[in-house]
Amino acid sequence: METALTRLVGVRHPIVQTGMGWVAGPRLVSAAANAGALGVLASATMTVDRLREAVREVRSRTDAPFGVNLRADAGDAGDRVRVIIDEGVRVASFALAPSRELIAELKAAGVVVIPSVGARRHAEKVAAWGADAVLVQGGEGGGHTGEVATTVLLPQVVDAVDVPVVAAGGFFDGRGLVAALAYGAAGVAMGTRFLLTSDSTVPDAVKARYLAATVRDVTVTRAVDGLPHRMLRTDFVDSLERTGRAGALVRALRHASGLRRLSGLTWRRMVRDGLAMRHGKELSWSQVLLAANTPMLLRSAMVDGRTDLGVMASGQVAGVIDDLPSCAELVERIVREAEGTLRSLGAQEPLRAGHRAAAAGARVRPAR
Known part of the structure; x- marks a missing residue:
């Protein structure tokens, strides 16, 4: 072809x-x-x-x-x-x-x-x-x-x-x-x-979650980093959407610390990358941190298999x-x-x- x-x-x-x-x-x-x-x-x-x-x-x-x-x-x-x-x-x-x-x-x-x-x-x-x-x-x-x-x-x-x-x-x-x-x-x-x-x-248990999903189980949320993000709907995603600003900031700091240890990035570098993603968008400071360390939320599921602590980015085709x-x-x-x-x-x-x-x-x- x-x-x-x-x-x-x-x-x-x-x-x-x-x-x-x-x-x-x-x-x-x-x-x-x-x-x-x-x-x-x-x-x-x-x-x-x-x-x-x-x-x-x-x-x-x-x-x-x-x-x-x-x-x-x-x-x-x-x-x-x-x-x-x-x-x-x-x-x-x-x-x-x-x-x-x-x-x-x-x-x-x-x-x-x-x-x-x-x-x-x-x-x-x-x-x-x-x-x-x-x-x-x-x-x-x-x-x-x-x-x-x-x-x-x-x-x-x-x-x-x-x-x-x-x-x-x-x-x-x-x-x-x-x-x-x-x-x-x-x-x-x-x-x-x-x-x-x-x-x-990707761990087998995570793949099983994708295979079990219907088209209605794939959602778009802004709760992760303030930007439209399509992923599987899970209890963890629901909890992110219910968390207030104070809780979101604490979570962002915790995940940012984990990403810094894993990647070797400095705090200054992480904030700079987060600001780059914030450019032209209305994001809070907790969302800036989340934008910089969203990879950690993905890693929790895609590498560690922790669907209870991570997010699973997904196209709607997961449902078919x-x-x-x-x-x-x-x-x-x-x-x-x-x-x-x-x-x-x-x-x-x-x-x-x-x-x-x-x-x-x-x-x-x-x-x-």
């Missing part, structure tokens, strides 16, 4: 495994890459030295291209970019729009830059700055998310930019891949679906996933389903021809 995305990054299939903190480590990323997808290593929860080690570990497990995801607003983003360049990583993805300068530095080194966006204007901005592609996440996606559904946001972005667009938010099978291609995307990105594989290091295939089995199944769907529609060749035209810049725009 060749598209503009597969040609751009050199993978076999137009599927991306997203960079999920504490989840997208070397084992999952290399398994996704070996399956023919683009595996993306999550670096925000790693020190710079650990990031370098993780990149080398992925490379020891696969010869396929892979990427690294990082926060553009992190104080050490420049150091992480240097690791990506030094280690010859194929793709740099960003959870927030990177600066024009970071994009230029990466592109000058031959790295493919794919920022994640949640609005058409953000896609237009990073494309104008030189991004090679954009990953657009609709409101169905897990973690920090927006309010616009993928089916509305995706065509907006496809019509607005002339770079490949990767669709995220609500994808888990081959039918979704075909739908994304029909909208004009060059591929799909999935987080929750790859989290729920046998190659994921009921198995734990390997990455190889998952990717093969998605491609097989997609090809079967295209055959049933009698549209396999027209779709591929359309993507060849789009890659050449011959995009047809609707009248406005």
Whole structure:
């Protein structure tokens, strides 16, 4: 299934495994890459030295291209970019729009830059700055998310930019891949679906909570860090929503202390990162601290298995996933389903021809 995305990054299939903190480590990323997808290593929860080690570990497990995801607003983003360049990583993805300068530095080194966006204007901005592609996440996606559904946001972005667009938010099978291609995307990105594989290091008890969830058990809350955050509804999330400001501040300080010990960050650095996330948003000081140490709440569940003390970021698709295939089995199944769907529609060749035209810049725009 060749598209503009597969040609751009050199993978076999137009599927991306997203960079999920504490989840997208070397084992999952290399398994996704070996399956023919683009595996993306999550670096925000790693020190710079650990990031370098993780990149080398992925490379020891696969010869396929892979990427690294990082926060553009992190104080050490420049150091992480240097690791990506030094280690010859194929793709740099960003959870927030990177600066024009970071994009230029990466592109000058031959790295493919794919920022994640949640609005058409953000896609237009990073494309104008030189991004090679954009990953657009609709409101169905897990973690920090927006309010616009993928089916509305995706065509907006496809019509607005002339770079490949990767669709995220609500994808888990081959039918979704075909739908994304029909909208004009060059591929799909999935987080929750790859989290729920046998190659994921998430504890089995946590995976069981995801598999037991219905679509109604996935909620959006601001209680964690003041920003819309899609996750599984649990007793712990309910308690966060009931906690007053004083309780939230105590909890934020406790988790911040844990993150500082684990990461080696200074208090000044943590506050600075929290302030970066606060920029342009109405957050209290307890929320600033929570924004800086939300990784600890995720770690409690995703690493320690403490669903009673942590949060489980999740896309709505958790409610329709009921198995734990390997990455190889998952990717093969998605491609097989997609090809079967295209055959049933009698549209396999027209779709591929359309993507060849789009890659050449011959995009047809609707009248406005």
